[in-house]
Amino acid sequence: MPQRRPSPRPLAVAAFSAVLAAACAPSPAAPRTDAPVYSYKVVARYPHDSLAFTQGLIWKDGHLYESTGLNGRSSLRKVKLENGQVLQRRDLPAEVFGEGLTDRGEQLLMLTWTNGSGYVFNRGDFSPAGTFAYAGEGWGLTRSADTVYMSDGSAQLRLLDPATLRERSRIRVTDNGRAVDQLNELEWVKGEIYANVWQTDLIARIDPKTGHVRGWIDLSGLLQGHGTSVRGSDVLNGIAYDAKGDRLFVTGKLWPNLFQIELVPPAKPAPRR
């Protein structure tokens, strides 16, 4: 099964998963995260190309746009939500490993993992419209009205100028003072940045001003419990938000399904007697 890195599960992530497990467990153990942990409800399930190694996902003007990775299989796609049909596709050169995706007006921005440069494509016909350079690795992309946010696998998010795509500054993402690294696919949702944490079923809800994690979304069991098949699937990755319809979509690498979900707040603790 293709893996992006041969390295074992990162210690920081493993440790944090243990923290979350402790936070969720109905035991008297004191949770080490103060942030609320949301669960989820599946609103709808759609087909997704199980050959798509999803690295970026957005919703724009009635369609999904998706970027995929792996050498020789990286592509940019326009996808019909209802049946998962790929309406338009541009393949990247075989030596390129595609990564995150966001839009800039009528253009799409797409990262590469290790090439040190990203692509600009025209959204209408996926024709090339330029490239942009950055240091280090490229993982995820999203944007607000005035800033493009980029992840690189660390606990830092880079803030880019949307016009020049040059780095303006960085924020460090922390939960209760601890760095949260392996930040992967991103999505701007109602003033927060949602970030998949690589190799976990977790999405961090990040305050874009401070980098503080305001909450966690635990999507454990999503594909296993609600999908059509799990054979050959890889990790959760891919968040898209339809702001007009207030719909949140998630999928994963090589997943046969894409889901619309709603967040379920944590239950309030029982009152003391």
Ligand SMILES: [Ca+2]
């Ligand atoms: Ca996204």
